[in-house]
Amino acid sequence: MTTTTSHTGLDLEAKLELYRVQVALRQFETRAYDLFLENYVKGTSHLSLGQEAIAAGFAAAMRPDDYTFATYRGHAHTLARGVPMTPVLAELMGRTNGLMAGKGGSMHLTSVEHGVLGSYAVIGAHLPIACGAAWSAQYRGTEQVAVCFFGDGSTNIGAFHEALNLAAIWKLPVVFVCENNLWMEYTRTTEITAVPNPAADRASAYGLESIIVDGNDVDAVYEVATTAMARARAGGGPSMIEALTYRHGGHSRADPGKYRPEAEVAEWLARDPIPMYHARLLAEGATEAQLVEIEHSVAAEVEVATEEAKAGPTPGADLLMKDVWADGGSAWRN
Amino acid sequence: MAQLTFREAISRGIAQEMRRDETVLAIGEDIGAAGGVFKGTVGLFEEFGPLRVRDTPISEQAILGAAMGAAMTGLKPIAEIMFSDFFAVCWDIVVNQIAKSRYMTNGQVSFPLVIRSGNGGGLRFGAQHSQSVENWAMMVPGLKVVVPSNALDVVGLMAAAVRDPDPVIFLEAKCLYSSKMEVPDGDIVDSLGRAKVLRSGGDATLVALGAMVPKALKAAEELAGVGIDCTVIDVRSLVPLDTVTILREVTATGRLFTVEENPRLCGWGGELSSIVSEEIFYDLDGPVVRITTPHIPLPAADALEDMAIPSVERIVATVSTSMNA
Structure with missing residues (x-):
């Protein structure tokens, strides 16, 4: 088993960008929650508060034409690939200036032009789909890599195992990333999983190395991501990375997360990836003013996105019957 | 003009499209050197090789997930689900993922893929290998559903299905696999939606x-x-x-x-x-x-x-x- 923690490999400018992305994800998710409480965001949403380092670290290691496959907890992975805040927030609010004009919602964020090939809301389904994108890249010889994020709960469904086996036998350029936040919805993952590390302990069954990384340390995530992606690009096949992390809130917007012991929550809040990284950057030569400037500029960006999203029109009937088929329509008969 | 069985028409139709377009690939269980359990893919492996005609494990979700991911990134896969009864173990990929994603993404992605499957009864296989599931597929918004009844239509409708930019469920009546008819030489391209x-x-x-x-x-x-x-x-x-x-x-x-x-x-x-x-x-x-x-x-x-x-x-x-x- 390899446990990776590293603080090396990036210059200060690159690390400030990693900080900016994490702060942006944090402030976006906080705003999304507030807008839910104000009834601007309808339906459900699953926030990545506390898990920002994984999205930020991987996105930084990806090429612009690489593919991201995310789950319903996908706001962070979508934004980290460079999708602007306004269309994401507007999508959550069901507006026509949303990323999918309001037709997908929080759980299905997709932006093909940014390589975000979708957020999938049925557990496990996107692992084989990511294999397909990787198969396509392999066949076309493009050296693109598919990165597939999923939660610890996904490791117990059949599609997980089918995908790992296929990726291994076809040596597909895919990186599987388990965001192990210790809780499968409302149940502790170790209570319903045969092994202590739900992804890493299964890797060897498919001939893969067991890799566990501190998912709250963006530098460590970046390093392990870079290694796995280089391997995939070079034809070395898939990797499985288990990133240990913790969600600060509940599973979804309706869940206060009260089933978790207070001491455990406190322990992980003390390991919040953003203050930790803030302290590290100061130690590595950044100034407090630089970091505050980043936080303020992100806050301003969130304000603008909020106003733009709120100003977006609600969709009309013209959108309802569009785009079932590639011809743009929905006719099933002549 | 040659006498062609329904099963020979399947490989002829696929081969016609694979020769025309190198982004057309075939995957499924035993479809390679074995030529398919119903011998519907005989000769494809020999002509197009293992990178374009790929055997898969018994993993229906992986087969259709791979087809979906490939279709949204520039390929035109033809995936086989051996018996249509087995759609029940991968229906999530068909119904929730392939059929809905174009609509949900406001048209950002397309799925030019074909899912072939042996369908229906008459072979004394019992309840789990004999169902006719055309009604399952028909009721799902976002799927096209084609069911040929003879070898000529198999070739032409396969071509139409492969060339269609949307996902097509292509159901092959198992009890017709050995039926024969005269099929003209040369490329045959039919169109979907024509009775x-x-x-x-x-x-x-x-x-x-x-x-x-x-x-x-x-x-x-x-x-x-x-x-x-x-x-x-x-x-x-x-x-x-x-x-x-x-x-x-x-x-x-x-x-x-x-x-x-x-x-x-x-x-x-x-x-x-x-x-x-x-x-x-x-x-x-x-x-x-x-x-x-x-x-x-x-x-x-x-x-x-x-x-x-x-x-x-x-x-x-x-x-x-x-x-x-």
């Missing part, structure tokens, strides 16, 4: 699909002998559905009989009956009659299976009874 009038008669219109088409034709011959002259339509494509042809032919005779292999409830004939009663009710001279498999799992014993699936005798008896009522 075919196979026989014209003035008294009643029989609308059939897949393996029921040859039975409906045979029944029409027998009915002609007792003075009932039938039009026979091969639906060929459930989605898109050629209601123009069907409604025209039902209007002309005033009577509609559907011949369906699917179990009774929510079979495609139910939808057709609804369309006919909403749109040409006053052109009807009698009730719409559905001839279907009863609403039961299919039994294995030949004697029982033959009672369950509509037979030529049942079609003849039902039509003549209803026409003489």
Whole structure:
């Protein structure tokens, strides 16, 4: 088993960008929650508060034409690939200036032009789909890599195992990333999983190395991501990375997360990836003013996105019957 | 012009498209060197090699997930699900992922893929290898559904399915695999959403699909002998559905009989009956009659299976009874 923690490999400018992305994800998710409480965001949403380092670290290691496959907890992975805040927030609010004009919602964020090939809301389904994108890249010889994020709960469904086996036998350029936040919805993952590390302990069954990384340390995530992606690009096949992390809130917007012991929550809040990284950057030569400037500029960006999203029109009937088929329509008969 | 079996027509249709377009790939269980369990892919592995004709593990979710991911990134996969009953273990990928994602993403992604599958009964395989699932597929927004009834249509509709930019479920009636017909040489390209009038008669219109088409034709011959002259339509494509042809032919005779292999409830004939009663009710001279498999799992014993699936005798008896009522 390899446990990776590293603080090396990036210059200060690159690390400030990693900080900016994490702060942006944090402030976006906080705003999304507030807008839910104000009834601007309808339906459900699953926030990545506390898990920002994984999205930020991987996105930084990806090429612009690489593919991201995310789950319903996908706001962070979508934004980290460079999708602007306004269309994401507007999508959550069901507006026509949303990323999918309001037709997908929080759980299905997709932006093909940014390589975000979708957020999938049925557990496990996107692992084989990511294999397909990787198969396509392999066949076309493009050296693109598919990165597939999923939660610890996904490791117990059949599609997980089918995908790992296929990726291994076809040596597909895919990186599987388990965001192990210790809780499968409302149940502790170790209570319903045969092994202590739900992804890493299964890797060897498919001939893969067991890799566990501190998912709250963006530098460590970046390093392990870079290694796995280089391997995939070079034809070395898939990797499985288990990133240990913790969600600060509940599973979804309706869940206060009260089933978790207070001491455990406190322990992980003390390991919040953003203050930790803030302290590290100061130690590595950044100034407090630089970091505050980043936080303020992100806050301003969130304000603008909020106003733009709120100003977006609600969709009309013209959108309802569009785009079932590639011809743009929905006719099933002549 | 050559005599071609239905199963040979499948590999001919796939090969025609793979020669034309190198982004067309085939995947499935045993489809490579083995040529498919129903021998529907014989010769493809030899001609196109292991990178374009790929054997998979018994992992239906992986097969269809891979097809979906490949389709959204520039390829045109033809995936095989060996028996259509096995759609039940990968239906999430078909219904929730492939069928919905174009709509959900406001048209950002397309899925130019074909999912082939051996469908239906008549081979004494029992309830888990004999179902007709065309009604499962038809009820899902975002899927096109094609069911050929003969070798010529297999080649042409396969080409049309591969060239279509949307996901197509291509159901192959297992009991027709060994049926033969003359098929012209050269490329054959048909189009989706076109029913075919196979026989014209003035008294009643029989609308059939897949393996029921040859039975409906045979029944029409027998009915002609007792003075009932039938039009026979091969639906060929459930989605898109050629209601123009069907409604025209039902209007002309005033009577509609559907011949369906699917179990009774929510079979495609139910939808057709609804369309006919909403749109040409006053052109009807009698009730719409559905001839279907009863609403039961299919039994294995030949004697029982033959009672369950509509037979030529049942079609003849039902039509003549209803026409003489």
